[in-house]
Amino acid sequence: MFENIAVILDNSTATFALLGVFLLIIFAIYMRHLKLTTSMIINIGLMLAFATILHQLKLYHMPQGGSVTLGGMLPLLIISFRYGANIGALAGFLYGLINLIQDPFILHPIQVLFDYPLPFMAMGLAGIFHEKIFLGTILGFAGRFICNFISGVVFFSNYAPDGMSVVAYSIIFNATYIVPEMIICLILMKVLPMKRLLAAMDRTRG
Numbered sequence: 001m002f003e004n005i006a007v008i009l010d011n012s013t014a015t016f017a018l019l020g021v022f023l024l025i026i027f028a029i030y031m032r033h034l035k036l037t038t039s040m041i042i043n044i045g046l047m048l049a050f051a052t053i054l055h056q057l058k059l060y061h062m063p064q065g066g067s068v069t070l071g072g073m074l075p076l077l078i079i080s081f082r083y084g085a086n087i088g089a090l091a092g093f094l095y096g097l098i099n100l101i102q103d104p105f106i107l108h109p110i111q112v113l114f115d116y117p118l119p120f121m122a123m124g125l126a127g128i129f130h131e132k133i134f135l136g137t138i139l140g141f142a143g144r145f146i147c148n149f150i151s152g153v154v155f156f157s158n159y160a161p162d163g164m165s166v167v168a169y170s171i172i173f174n175a176t177y178i179v180p181e182m183i184i185c186l187i188l189m190k191v192l193p194m195k196r197l198l199a200a201m202d203r204t205r206g
Helices: 002-010 012-031 038-056 074-083 085-102 109-115 117-129 133-155 166-191 194-203
Strands: 058-061 067-069
Touching (some): 012 117, 038 067, 038 074, 038 085, 074 117, 074 194, 085 117, 109 117, 109 133
Antiparallel strands (some): 058 067
């Protein structure tokens, strides 16, 4: 892990880009007068821990990054449904940093943003439809897909097979793992007592 951190820090432009995004998130939260309470910090920390653990339970891993897990995005969705899109984006950014430390794949500083913090921040969009969790889940994954799609077109064009357009390659490559991951999360939300889980988080507010 320390070697991965050293790789990230060696790329100073990527480090400053990540810091800039983090400061923008904090500023946006401040402007909306949202306060991070102790219970919120605890819940975010727990969900990030669950997401990190679930990320290790991979069904398969793509060669240039991306994987299908046993619901690794579900904790981020729960945070977004409970606290809204802004806090969901903050949790997604923090998870993106964890994911970057676990498995760094750096081609360019901007590629780092589109492959790590931004896609997971986009999962926070699910909070817009916090009362319609299935619709919110689809929106969150759609935001993640767009970020990864842009990265695939701009930075991974050399990986496209001969005769295939870069756009088609990026769509197929990213859909191969994002769509199954979304389906798994939708199934889990159908099985799990989501209302009770979110209500339990409510009770920690006091």
